[in-house]
Amino acid sequence: MTAIDPTAHLTAEQIEELGRELDAIRDEVIASRGEKDAAYIRKVISVQRKLELTSRGILLFSIFPPAWLIGTAGLSVAKILENMEIGHNILHGQWDWMRDPKIHSTTWEWDHVSPAEQWKHSHNELHHTYTNVIGKDNDLGYGIMRVDEDQKWHPMHLGQPLWNFINACFFEYGIAAYDLELGKNLHKRRRKNPEFRARAKAVGRKIRRQVLKDYVIHPLLSGPSFLTTLAATFTANLIRNLWSHSVIMCGHFPEGVQVFERRSIVGETRGQWYLRQMMGSANISGSKAMHIMTGNLSHQIEHHLFPDLPSSRYAEVAVKVRALFEKYELEYVSGPLPKQVFSAWRKVFRLSLPNKKVKTPDRERELVAA
Amino acid sequence: MTSTALRSRAWKLLELVTTPLLPSDYLDLVSPLRAGADLRGRIEAVHPETPDAATIVIRPGRGWRGHVAGQYVRIGVDVDGVRLWRAYSVTSPTSRSDGRITITVKAIPDGKVSNHLVRRVKPGTVIQLDQACGEFVLPAAKPAKVLYLTAGSGITPAMGMLRDTRFADVVMVHSAPRPEDVIFRNDLHDLVADKALRLVELHTDTHGMLDVARLEELVPDWAERETWACGPAGLLDAAEAHWAEHGIAAKLHTERFRPTVVVAGDGGEVTFGKTGKTVAADGATPLLSVGEEAGVLMPSGCRMGICFGCVTPLKSGAVRDLRTGEITEAEDGVLVQTCVSAAAGPCELER
Numbered sequence: 123m124t125a126i127d128p129t130a131h132l133t134a135e136q137i138e139e140l141g142r143e144l145d146a147i148r149d150e151v152i153a154s155r156g157e158k159d160a161a162y163i164r165k166v167i168s169v170q171r172k173l174e175l176t177s178r179g180i181l182l183f184s185i186f187p188p189a190w191l192i193g194t195a196g197l198s199v200a201k202i203l204e205n206m207e208i209g210h211n212i213l214h215g216q217w218d219w220m221r222d223p224k225i226h227s228t229t230w231e232w233d234h235v236s237p238a239e240q241w242k243h244s245h246n247e248l249h250h251t252y253t254n255v256i257g258k259d260n261d262l263g264y265g266i267m268r269v270d271e272d273q274k275w276h277p278m279h280l281g282q283p284l285w286n287f288i289n290a291c292f293f294e295y296g297i298a299a300y301d302l303e304l305g306k307n308l309h310k311r312r313r314k315n316p317e318f319r320a321r322a323k324a325v326g327r328k329i330r331r332q333v334l335k336d337y338v339i340h341p342l343l344s345g346p347s348f349l350t351t352l353a354a355t356f357t358a359n360l361i362r363n364l365w366s367h368s369v370i371m372c373g374h375f376p377e378g379v380q381v382f383e384r385r386s387i388v389g390e391t392r393g394q395w396y397l398r399q400m401m402g403s404a405n406i407s408g409s410k411a412m413h414i415m416t417g418n419l420s421h422q423i424e425h426h427l428f429p430d431l432p433s434s435r436y437a438e439v440a441v442k443v444r445a446l447f448e449k450y451e452l453e454y455v456s457g458p459l460p461k462q463v464f465s466a467w468r469k470v471f472r473l474s475l476p477n478k479k480v481k482t483p484d485r486e487r488e489l490v491a492a
Numbered sequence: 493m494t495s496t497a498l499r500s501r502a503w504k505l506l507e508l509v510t511t512p513l514l515p516s517d518y519l520d521l522v523s524p525l526r527a528g529a530d531l532r533g534r535i536e537a538v539h540p541e542t543p544d545a546a547t548i549v550i551r552p553g554r555g556w557r558g559h560v561a562g563q564y565v566r567i568g569v570d571v572d573g574v575r576l577w578r579a580y581s582v583t584s585p586t587s588r589s590d591g592r593i594t595i596t597v598k599a600i601p602d603g604k605v606s607n608h609l610v611r612r613v614k615p616g617t618v619i620q621l622d623q624a625c626g627e628f629v630l631p632a633a634k635p636a637k638v639l640y641l642t643a644g645s646g647i648t649p650a651m652g653m654l655r656d657t658r659f660a661d662v663v664m665v666h667s668a669p670r671p672e673d674v675i676f677r678n679d680l681h682d683l684v685a686d687k688a689l690r691l692v693e694l695h696t697d698t699h700g701m702l703d704v705a706r707l708e709e710l711v712p713d714w715a716e717r718e719t720w721a722c723g724p725a726g727l728l729d730a731a732e733a734h735w736a737e738h739g740i741a742a743k744l745h746t747e748r749f750r751p752t753v754v755v756a757g758d759g760g761e762v763t764f765g766k767t768g769k770t771v772a773a774d775g776a777t778p779l780l781s782v783g784e785e786a787g788v789l790m791p792s793g794c795r796m797g798i799c800f801g802c803v804t805p806l807k808s809g810a811v812r813d814l815r816t817g818e819i820t821e822a823e824d825g826v827l828v829q830t831c832v833s834a835a836a837g838p839c840e841l842e843r
Contacts, residue, residue: 160573218787221575231512331511339508
């Protein structure tokens with residue numbers, strides 16, 4: 123929807139050829155999935171479980187500041203691993219090919235207030251199908267933010283930096299709310315819908331269990347460390363929320379990422395779908411540890427092209443995908459985390475105000491890039 | 493409060509701590525064979541038997557309930573990262589004192605699991621196990637005269653019985669391509685030396701396939717013997733016909749490793765409702781394989797239509813029984829055996 127279409131130089135044939143080349147990359151990975159990949163995910167799961175258990179054990183003595191610090195740090199990392207590299211990716215079906223009922227998208231439940239079943243629908247079906255299509259992709263501004271110049275400005279948008287920050291702090295609840303499509307469903311007529319009520323009940327149950335674990339049982343088991351453990355689990359959840367919110371903002375928000383109109387995806391071909399994923403996602407550059415901690419969503423472009431390939435393979439896929447970007451003269455948006463987070467936040471602030479009459483420097487940069 | 497009730501309370505509390513996981517998810521990391529865990533086993537050794545067969549020594553988990561000689565056990569092995577289930581006869585006697593069991597596997601051409609087990613699996617590997625099952629067992633009352641009619645890897649359940657129970661008068665007629673292909677050849681000859689077995693060893697590469705009619709000359713009193721037969725479908729079909737012809741079908745017990753496919757139809761699109769996957773399937777491929785290939789979690793069992801471990805609700809459409817050609821149409825509560833059913837037009841399974 124940006125003024126200049128950065129893909130305008132591609133012919134329909136080229137786009138389909140690009141699609142075929144991407145299909146070939148995908149087929150290659152699928153043909154070579156094997157023991158090493160299986161060992162990888164089992165290892166991550168095992169490390170995460172041991173880390174979580176150890177951290178929670180240490181937090182039983184959280185009244186001592188060093189124990190609080192180590193326990194909270196460990197639990198935060200464990201929760202991040204669980205949501206990102208493990209939960210998100212298993213629920214995508216990335217590991218279904220192993221046929222292990224314990225590591226399967228249909229049986230997995232994650233450490234998150236949104237039940238896996240509902241998240242899979244809103245994330246896998248809606249977000250991944252309608253990536254960056256305004257009005258169809260809930261991830262785009264989560265229905266509370268203005269994300270593109272062409273969207274009409276409303277005084278409510280003045281507050282969007284604040285909404286975004288609050289959403290970041292309580293991100294898992296934000297996700298549960300829009301997996302429920304709460305905004306839409308809270309209208310009187312829809313509230314009574316039995317299907318919605320059943321889903322809301324499931325979310326309530328999940329929240330209850332999660333809260334009971336983190337804020338009641340674990341603190342109670344800590345005895346005299348009750349309050350400090352409560353503070354620790356709250357902090358760990360907060361850190362996890364801020365982290366995953368940042369990573370996810372970096373995936374679709376930084377400058378240079380395109381958004382699309384509803385009507386632009388009517389009759390979309392396979393090649394065009396691929397192209398939209400390429401233009402609608404941004405990567406985060408960094409070390410191997412960084413990739414694991416982001417659940418390999420640092421390879422957001424590759425993840426959006428191939429959502430169900432094992433995350434451990436995105437790094438090697440990225441080399442080939444990047445070569446295709448160069449071949450077809452497309453911009454591969456990527457940068458270190460602080461830069462991308464800053465870029466995304468700047469956009470949130472900029473779009474909280476009505477459009478300026480003159481072009482901003484950012485728009486000019488896009489013109490040059492195009 | 494009783495100790496069981498107390499323990500169940502403590503377990504419930506533990507579940508509140510481990511949610512959304514279960515306490516067992518953590519315990520499995522350190523003790524996969526413990527009591528109360530899903531049944532697993534650890535491979536302790538692999539002993540080659542012939543150039544393409546090996547005996548696998550398995551230490552079963554604490555939940556193992558033992559077996560009856562002649563039964564088979566289903567094992568789930570990760571081959572190239574993919575969990576595959578197969579059934580193998582238990583070849584160790586029930587009296588084995590160290591609690592281990594053995595299965596004996598023959599590598600078949602293109603057999604993913606059999607080749608993995610015979611040639612690549614490493615001691616220490618943990619595998620999934622099911623309780624032993626199968627009706628190919630000795631009766632409670634010892635028959636006076638016994639005949640084992642076996643070929644190739646069909647010897648394995650018979651060996652399980654031979655090692656388990658001694659009979660006063662037992663004959664084995666066993667076929668294999670060459671002497672070096674005879675699994676358990678040394679054990680068999682030891683039994684012969686002990687006068688615990690009369691063995692008729694046939695080498696099909698030099699003597700050709702056994703014609704069942706020749707039993708008359710090989711084992712003149714064959715018709716008086718309670719017979720257990722296991723081997724390729726050709727042998728078993730011939731044996732069943734032969735025994736039926738002599739009106740003594742009740743004396744013959746057979747074990748097949750694979751179902752006999754008689755009818756294949758046109759196939760169709762198969763939808764797995766819960767997983768939300770739709771794939772095209774031909775009319776000869778069992779729905780179990782179709783689902784597994786698509787990454788759907790399919791329960792499975794013997795893979796030959798016997799154990800009903802794979803039954804799945806059929807929500808719509810129709811399926812064909814590959815053994816009989818019979819068509820089953822969807823209705824409320826209709827369950828189909830996915831291992832011997834193929835798509836007969838578009839259909840939906842609840843998986």
